[in-house]
Amino acid sequence: MTKLMTIGDAAKTSGLTAKMIRHYEKSGLIQNSPRSESGYRLYNNEQIDQLSFIRQARNLGFSLADIQSLLELWQNPERESRAVKQIAQQHLDDISTKIAELQHMERILMELADSCSGDGSPHCNILKRLTCSS
Template identity: 65%
Template sequence: MSTLLTIGEAARHSGLSAKMIRHYEQSGLLGKAPRTDAGYRLYNSQQLQQLGFIARARKLGFSLAEIQSLLQLWQDPTRESRSVKQLAEQHLADIDAKISELQQMRETLAALADSCAGDSKPHCSILQQLAP
């Protein structure tokens, strides 16, 4: 794609909102787009590739800082794959920790729900167990 796209077209092409594209530009993840005389941003094919990269990384739950690191590695032809793998494995460990926390929360909440009669009476053991 050799044509330049406006932010709305870039948003449709990348699956991101125009607001998020502006945010990524302001945060430095995406280079500043040149503007027309009327002030419209214009995105080239390289920036569209970066937006696609960012969108896919966000769907995997990478933070903006992690995405910045991944982008730098992606654009560095002398990178070592071990650096990329380390980032991915650390993120995977973070996800595993969150899953464990969510499982514990689920078990606790299920036990609380089982302890409540759920009838027309005002007594509820859930509220009693949550109260200090």
């Protein structure tokens, strides 16, 4: 017999908040849960596993669309691993691009900060360089 959990217990077990569980249910990532006679949402073990999967994928920065695709692949025993890898590789490529952009911003900001004397005078090379085009 499958043990059913309330949303509070599902939240504790999956590491998500009840609010996020309701959001994922509303967005269609997980099926709407049945309700108890008193109206409480009840979650089975399969849904708890899905919620844990979603939490892990969100912690890695996957979008909800990617998570939906990954969930569908996870639940499909006929899947090809190349489809899963393609989603993960695209996300990794996106992260690498963002890291490069952040490192570029860091270098520029370090140069700007180093160019300012930071004393009591009104002259500031940061402001001057921000107003220059190119």
